[in-house]
Amino acid sequence: MTLWYSGVLLLSTLLIAVLSLDELHERSDRPAKAYRGMEEIMGIVLWIGFPAIVLSIGGGWWLMRKALSPVATLTEAARTVNERNLQKELPRTHNHDELDQLAEVLNGMTARLNDSFTRIRDFTLNASHELKTPLTVLCGETETELRDASLEPGERERILSRLDELHRLARIVDGLTLLAKADAGLITLALRPLSLDELVRDNFADTQILAEASGLKVNLTSCSPAQVLGDAHRLRQLLLNLADNAVKYNQPGGSITVALTCDGKMAKLNMSNTGSGIPPEVVPRVFDRFFRGDPAHNGNVEGCGLGLSIAQWIVSVHKGSLSIESVPGQTTTITVRLPLAQPQAT
Secondary structure (H helix, E strand, O other): OHHHHHHHHHHHHHHHHHHHHHHHHHHOOOHHHHHHHHHHHHHHHHHHHHHHHHHHHHHHHHHHHHHHHHHHHHHHHHHOOOOOOOOOOOOOOOOOOHHHHHHHHHHHHHHHHHHHHHHHHHHHHHHHHHHHHHHHHHHHHHHHHHOOOOOOHHHHHHHHHHHHHHHHHHHHHHHHHHHHHHHOOOOOOOOEEEEHHHHHHHHHHHHHHHHHOOOOEEEEEEEOOOEEEEOHHHHHHHHHHHHHHHHHOOOOOOEEEEEEEEEOOEEEEEEEEOOOOOOOOOHHHOOOOOOOOHHHOOOOOOOOOOHHHHHHHHHHHOOOEEEEEEEOOOEEEEEEEEEEOOOOOO
C-alpha cells in the first residue's frame, strides 16, 4: 500500500512538470523566456516537489502503519487460536469502530466453538465412563463361560473371539477416557527425575517379546544415559504405544531399530520400522484420533487409531515434541524429543 501511494505521488508530480513544460512551450514565443521558465519549473520540482513527495511518503507510511497496527495485532492473536485456548479472547480497542466490532464477533465465534468442544469432551468422558461397567460385566461373564469344561471346540472359539472383541472395545473406551480427561486437565502427572535410558532398555526387552511372533528383528543401536523429569507410568505407556505400532505396521521378517541419544538440552529417541510406510499426504493426520492410514485399512492390523494421539499428549505434557518421517515401501521413523533434567555441555 505504501509503495502504491508513493508511486501515485511520484507520477502525479512528474505529470504536473511535463504538462507545465508543454504549456510553457506552447505559449512562449521567445526561446530565452521559455528557457528561464523551464529552469523555474525544474527548480520548483526539484526543491519543492521532491521534498514534498518524501515528506508525503514518510507521513503516509507512518499514518498507514499506525492505522493498520491494530489489524496486525488482531491477525497475530487470531493466528495463535487453537482448540486448547479457545477461552482466550482476542484483543479489542473498545472504541466501537469496525475493527473492534470484528474482534467482538470473532470472540463470540471462539466462545461458541469452545462451548461445542466442551460439550463434546464432556459427552466423551461421560459416555466412556458409563461404558466401563457393562464392558467389565460382559468380560467377566464371557470368561466364566470359558471355564465350562463341556464346551465344544467350535463354541469355545466363538466365545474366545467375542472376548477378544470385548477386550478391544475396553481398550478403546480406556483410550477415550484418558484423552477426554487430558483435554479437561483432570490428569495429574507424578513428575520426578528418572533415567530415560533404563525405560528404553526395559521397552527394548518388551519389544523383542512383541516382535517374536512376527519374526521381526529388534536392534538397540545406542542408549545414551539420559536423565529427564517425567512420569514413569506415562513414559512407559508412550514407549509401549510406539513399540506396538512399530510391530503391527511392519512386514514379516522386517526389523525395528531403536536409538536414544542426547543433544545438548534434549534427549532424542528414534524408533524405526521397515513397514509399508505412510504416504506423504497422510503423514500430517497420523496423530488425529481414530485416524488410520492406508496400511491399516486392509483389516489385518488390529487397532483403533488412538495410540499415536495418546503418545502425542504424553510427549506434549512433558514439554517435548513428537514427529514422524516415512519413506513409502522402506522405513518409518518416529522421533521423540524430551528436555533433559540436566542439560549436557556442548
